[in-house]
Amino acid sequence: AEAIALCPALAPEGLHAAYALAAGGVLLADRIVAALASHLASRGVVFERARVTDVDPQRATLALADGTTRTADRLVLAAGPWAPRLIPQIAPRVTASRQVVVYLDPPPGLWEGAPMLLDLPSFDEAEKGGFYAVPPVAGTPLKVGDHRFSLVGDAEDDRTATPAEVEEVLAFVRPRLRDFGRYRLRGAEACYYDVEPQERFIVEPLGPATTVMSGFSGHGFKFGALLGLAVASGQDGLAAWAAGQAPAPTQRIWA
Secondary structure (H helix, E strand, C coil): CHHHHHCCCECCCCCCCCCCCCCCCCCCHHHHHHHHHHHHHHCCCCCCCCCEEEEECCCCEEEECCCCEEECCCEEECCHHHHHHHCCCCCCCCEEEEEEEEEEECCCCCCCCCCCEEECCCHHHHHHCCEEEECCCCCCCEEEEECCCCCCCCCCCCCCCCHHHHHHHHHHHCCCECCHHHCEEEEEEEEEEEECCCCCCEEEEEECCEEEEECCCCCCHHHHHHHHHHHHHCCCCHHHHHCCCCCCCCCCCCC
16 A cells, blocks of 8 residues: 555556665756766867777777777776677677667656656566666656566667567556556667676776776666766776675775
């Protein structure tokens, strides 16, 4: 009863247990990135759009598709799902994973003030999958996606979600949400994660002045600011910390 009160969109049938966390919220990623780009541009940061074809980590050099090169005093490779293609050292540890997200217009009154929703199967049925739902805020639609990693596809593939992919996501959502027949499909698309098997972040040196950031398994954006500050701090020992295998460095990375 408390779970339904907290999230009226939930259907009570088949609900075995619920856990509520007070912390957390929705990140409006497109607005955050646009604001950050505008802020950096105002401080003289130059953005260059180019396609990288090869990397020399030892020399901190990039080869571009137009035949030119770029060399940096410090090079950070954060190539997302392109990392296995671009960085051979990472390929055995990181897999590009096609993930489909579906956007819905819910009926009024069910999602106002609702929390982020994670529908998780029991431990012995984990392979059957579950879904996450990001509530509509600031004019956004309801966003739902599959918890499971597909571990298939290539970052260069078309990002249009197929009807079968959409239905696979909706099959998880339909029995869990009340009055699902009143929801309207707004659209769907595919994105790609860079998945590390144990979901341990990879923040490691590849050369004297080159660092790779990869394996974020769909969780990289919300930790991006902290990880960026950590890499910019230049401290040693970040690899074990980022992988969740060591305490944070003694020196405050945001100092």
